[in-house]
Each structure stands twice: as C-alpha cells, then as structure tokens.
Amino acid sequence: MKMTFKKIAVIATVLSLTACATSPTGRKQVLLYSESQLAQMGDQAFAGMKEELTISNKPVQNSYVECVARSITAQVPASVFSxxxxxxxxxxxxxxxxxxxxxxxxVYTGLLNVAKNQHQLAAVIGHExxxxxxxHGNERMSQSTLINVGTQAVGQVLAANEVAQSGPIMAAIGLGMQVGVxxxxxxxxxxxxxxxxxxxxAKSGFNPKQSVELWQNMDKANSGKRPIELLSTHPAPQTRIKNLQAHMSSALAQYKAAPNRPNCTI
Structure with a gap:
C-alpha cells in the first residue's frame, strides 16, 4: 500500500510540475487540460443549455446584448479564441x-434588470x-483532479492501517479542502x-466607473440572501468594489485612449 501511495504522490507531483502556467495577472497556475479539450467541453455544455433553456425571441434585446458582447470580444487575444x-x-x-x-x-434576461446600461452589462460580460x-475553468478542473488524487491516497492509507473513524476523517478532509482550498x-x-x-x-470604450455602480446594484438586489464571504465562492460586493477601485486609475487611462465608444441601446 505504501507503494500505491507513493505512486499516486509521484503522479500528482509530475502533473503539477509539467502543467505550470501564469495567469494574465502574474499568478502561478496548474493547467492539466488542453485548449482543444476545454473548447470541446464548452461546445457540449453550451449545446445542452440551448436545448434545456428558453432562448429569448426579442430582437431588440438580443441585438443590445450582442452589441455589448461584440465590443468586448473584439479585445480578446487571438491566442485565446480567434x-x-x-x-x-x-x-x-x-x-x-x-x-x-x-x-x-x-446572458440571462434577469441580469438586464440589474445591469442598468451598456456599461454595466459590459462589466459583467467582460468579467465572464x-x-x-x-x-479559470481549466484551473478548477485541474485542481479538482489533483485533490481527488490526494484524497484517494489518504483514504487508502487510512484503510490499509485500519484507522478508526476513517469515515469522519475523510469527511473532515473534504470540508477542509472545500473551505481551505x-x-x-x-x-x-x-x-x-x-x-x-x-x-x-475600458479598452472597448465602456466607462469602467460603471463597474462599481453595477456591484452596488448587485448588492441591493441580493441583500440578505448572500452567505458570509468566508463560505462563498464569490467575494462580497464591497470587497469587489474595493478591488475595482484599486485598479480604476489604469482602467480610466485605457478608457480615455480607447478609439471607439459603443452605442448599444435597448
């Protein structure tokens, strides 16, 4: 069993060492999946959603969202999607x-009740x-793969040594992974x-200051329904606003230098 544990540990280490990458903000990442794999998964997931959900049949609404999205995606590097x-x-x-x-x-139509104008909608689409x-999708899947490998290894060691209460121990490990990682x-x-x-x-010509307005709207719309930040997958709106404001100076400079000013209306 020790050999099994060692093998699993070696596999996890090799995977992490051979898949290191750097995010656009300079953060180190572990990416185990290829672009083609992720694109295929995205295609399949999107096709399924189009079958399961109702697609809006309102031309003006659709054109509005399309206008904002096209302006944003025009700034996406060809290396990401061409x-x-x-x-x-x-x-x-x-x-x-x-x-x-x-x-x-x-884009869900409910968002259009909270994102009050093209700039706020651009903040959401830009974020996504x-x-x-x-x-991030690749990174989360890769993280889950490595956690599963590690958790299986711990479980095998506990079982091999007939550790009492191994079930609760594994449950605690799972919770620790969720909250801690x-x-x-x-x-x-x-x-x-x-x-x-x-x-x-900002590069697309939308006013970056409206991103703060958006999250203020989100906070009002979601008031009293949000879990505490420690146990949430998303930062609290006030945390997001502070983060956006910390980067606002650079965004405003890019906004002023943007050659276009979109005029997307609904």
Missing amino acids: GQWEVVVFDDEQVNAFALPGGKIG VGHVIAE QLPFSRTHESEADVIGLDLM
Missing part, C-alpha cells in the same frame, strides 16, 4: 451571465470573458476576472 463568438440570450430570471472556452457567451482568458481559489478567480474584465470594458 473565431466568431456565439452570443445567446436566455429568457430566464437569473441575474447571471457566463462565458465558455470555445467562444460561447450566455475574463474567466476564459485566464483559463477550493472556495478561496474561487474567490481568487472572481477577483482576477474582475480586473481582467475592467480592462476589457
């Missing part, structure tokens, strides 16, 4: 949006595209996507 992004508006009350590897963007640029990792991703999205919207 094709035509597919943008779909889902007729759903969720206050949400998403972007997937392979050039897919989904920021996740794709920073390969996965949730902070998710909050890091959200903060990083906020910064990348801020730059994207």
Whole structure:
C-alpha cells in the first residue's frame, strides 16, 4: 500500500510540475487540460443549455446584448479564441451571465434588470470573458483532479492501517479542502476576472466607473440572501468594489485612449 501511495504522490507531483502556467495577472497556475479539450467541453455544455433553456425571441434585446458582447470580444487575444463568438440570450430570471472556452457567451434576461446600461452589462460580460482568458475553468478542473488524487491516497492509507473513524476523517478532509482550498481559489478567480474584465470594458470604450455602480446594484438586489464571504465562492460586493477601485486609475487611462465608444441601446 505504501507503494500505491507513493505512486499516486509521484503522479500528482509530475502533473503539477509539467502543467505550470501564469495567469494574465502574474499568478502561478496548474493547467492539466488542453485548449482543444476545454473548447470541446464548452461546445457540449453550451449545446445542452440551448436545448434545456428558453432562448429569448426579442430582437431588440438580443441585438443590445450582442452589441455589448461584440465590443468586448473584439479585445480578446487571438491566442485565446480567434473565431466568431456565439452570443445567446436566455429568457430566464437569473441575474447571471457566463462565458465558455470555445467562444460561447450566455446572458440571462434577469441580469438586464440589474445591469442598468451598456456599461454595466459590459462589466459583467467582460468579467465572464475574463474567466476564459485566464483559463479559470481549466484551473478548477485541474485542481479538482489533483485533490481527488490526494484524497484517494489518504483514504487508502487510512484503510490499509485500519484507522478508526476513517469515515469522519475523510469527511473532515473534504470540508477542509472545500473551505481551505477550493472556495478561496474561487474567490481568487472572481477577483482576477474582475480586473481582467475592467480592462476589457475600458479598452472597448465602456466607462469602467460603471463597474462599481453595477456591484452596488448587485448588492441591493441580493441583500440578505448572500452567505458570509468566508463560505462563498464569490467575494462580497464591497470587497469587489474595493478591488475595482484599486485598479480604476489604469482602467480610466485605457478608457480615455480607447478609439471607439459603443452605442448599444435597448
């Protein structure tokens, strides 16, 4: 059994050492999956959502979202995705949006009640595209793969040595991984996507100051329904606002230098 544990540890170490990368903000990452794998997964997930959810049939609404999304995606490096992004508006009350590897963007109509103008919608879409640029999906999947390998190794050691209460110990390890590793990792991703999205919207000609207004709106819309920040995958709105304000000077300079000023209306 010791050999099994060693083998698993070696596999995890080799994987992590051979898949090191750096995010757009300079943070070290472990990415185990290829771009083609992620794009294929994104295509499959998006196709499934289009079958399961109702797609908006309002031309003006769709054109508005498309206008904002096109302005944002024009700033995405070709190394991330060089094709035509597919943008779909889902007729759903969720206050949400998403972007997937392979050039897919989904926006729920509920978001349009909180993102009050093109600039605020650009902040959300920029944030979601920021996740794709920073390969956060790849990173989370890679992290889960390594955690599963490590957890299996611990479980095998406990079983081999007939450790009493091994079930509760494994449950505690799982909770520790979630609170100590996965949730902070998710909050890091959200903060990083906020910064990348801020730059994207500024370069696209959207007013970056409206990103702060957006999160103030989000805070009001979600008041009393949010878990404490420690146990949430997302930073609290006030934390996000402080992060955005810390990067606002650079974003405003990019906004002033942007050659275009989109005029997306609904």
